Amino acid sequence: MTDTLSRRVPARDVWRLAVPALGVLAAEPLYVLVDTAVVGHLGALPLAGLALGGTLLSLVSTQLTFLSYGTTARTARLHGAGRRADAVGEGVQATWLALAVGVVVLAAGQLLAGPVARAMSGDAAVAEATVSWLRIALCGTPMILVTMAGNGWMRGVQDAVRPLRYVLAGNALSAALCPVLVYPVGWGLEGSAVANVVAQTVSAGFFLRALVREGSLRAPDTAVMWAQLRLGRDLVLRSLAFQACFLSATTVAARTSTEAVGAHQVVWQLWIFLSLVLDSVAIAAQSLVGAALGAKDSPRARGIAAQIVRYGVVLGCALGVLFALAFPVLPQLFTSDAGVLAAVPHAWWFFVALQPVAGLVFALDGVLLGAGDATFLRNATLSSAVLGYLPLIWMSLALGWGLSGIWTGLTLFMVLRLVFVLVRWRSGRWAVVGAVRDHAG
Incomplete structure (x- = not known):
């Protein structure tokens, strides 16, 4: 037991990872609050559409968090073994997987958005508002999953600051853009969905650029991706x-x-x-x-x-x-x-x-x-x-x-x-x- 206790890490090593991670985790709920406040002034119907559409989109992304948590687990082991290039390569494969899964979810979502919204709302007007928001917001799904994979591999190599910067940059731009698209541009509820897609695209773009700069880009490796899917x-x-x-x-x-x-x-x-x-x-x-x-x-x-x-x-x-x-x-x-x-x-x-x-x-x-x-x-x-x-x-x-x-x-x-x-x-x-x-x- 004494030997185990002596192998602790300095507290600052824990908190330098935990504090930025908290920022990333909190960024999305805070953005949703901004989005809700903007759309809420359009009236009860758009707000109901946003609430139901946002819940469905969140449900999909929540089920796919293995792209972040699973990638962290696999990448951290390679990083600890001194194989940084392979660790980043794991992030590349997770990114390919994110894009593939994201396209499938996008296609399925476009087909199912109407039936699911009508089944959940029981109100034709609310269902219509939900579908109009959700079909646009779903276009950002591949980018949402790329961001998850990016968070995963960067946490694995113990870089927690860049993910926070990337996520905040996307959400900040979207928070500024949302009221402009909703009101002066006049897109209403759909403007909120477009701003959402912009946020996800900007954040994912930063993570993709980071992979390019690492010089570890590789073709899809089905063996690695299947291992990630098993996890x-x-x-x-x-x-x-x-x-x-x-x-x-x-x-x-x-x-x-x-x-x-x-x-x-x-x-x-x-x-x-x-x-x-x-x-x-x-x-x-x-x-x-x-x-x-x-x-x-x-x-x-x-x-x-x-x-x-x-x-x-x-x-x-x-x-x-x-x-x-x-x-x-x-x-x-x-x-x-x-x-x-x-x-x-x-x-x-x-x-x-x-x-x-x-x-x-x-x-x-x-x-x-x-x-x-x-x-x-x-x-x-x-x-x-x-x-x-x-x-x-x-x-x-x-x-x-x-x-x-x-x-x-x-x-x-x-x-x-x-x-x-x-x-x-x-x-x-x-x-x-x-x-x-x-x-x-």
Whole structure:
């Protein structure tokens, strides 16, 4: 244990990766807020179209995050082994894969946008607005995925600053362009979609230019891309488990009462925001643990893992205390509805109590993702969802448990995940050394 603790990295090495990663993670939600504020002044119908279209686009991109997380895991190992050219080459193949998947998603999206929007909205006017926005915004899908791949390989070679610059540059330009296209140019809701595509194209262009400057451009390598897809398979299934849980929670809250779904939305959006904060530490873990394993230094990987775990717990405890103290004031910033405010405590104290647990779970997720242990994470997440979250959510609807039942389900989900990742971490079976890890199983 003493040897493991002695192999830690300086704290500044963790935070120089975590802080820019937080900026990248926060950039998209902040841009969505700007977009919403601009379109919101057009009226309720365009805003509804943006809300539904944005949700569908976000759902697609969320399912394909393996292009960033999986690429980081594979690239970090090669970087740690001293094979920078091969590490960047991994980024090249991830970029080819991003373009191929992006074209498929774009084509499928154009065909399915209408039927899906009509099925989800139940209102012809809202569906029409959704489709008009979504079909334009989908044109940026290949660039969204290129940006994910770019974030992945740059994090893998421990360059976290350039991705932040690239993403902020695209989003800043788009934030300035959006109100111009919506109002003076007169494109309305469609102007918002065009600005979205511009943001993704500019950011992706920077990542593509970075690959050219690295001098590592290579033709598509199907063997490498298939290996990335095998890792991606596990991460996609894991993401689907998350989506099934979170959509079920919102559905049950909506069927409980208007006040319940409003209160759930307030607390849930705060949960999502704090998840970004905790996930930034996990991203640092991915890069540092992967590099240590690539260098065949298992004690260093274990030392970094223990260090990241402590940071996650401390950060989670601090956030829990902060939001416990903020309870008398913070919910009122989101709503003045007396019924919603009365329902908030039924979720709030679960949210506060879960922060230390989330800090530890997210930290260990980052460690295991950095090790490429995606198959285990897939199984742990699916098991936690099936055994914990989903049964309690739907029992809450049947038995009238309301928000307390929904958030009890989330608590059980997090506790089960905690048990799984703690056991895995303590076993040491994740610490497979070498420049490449076989993900076939």
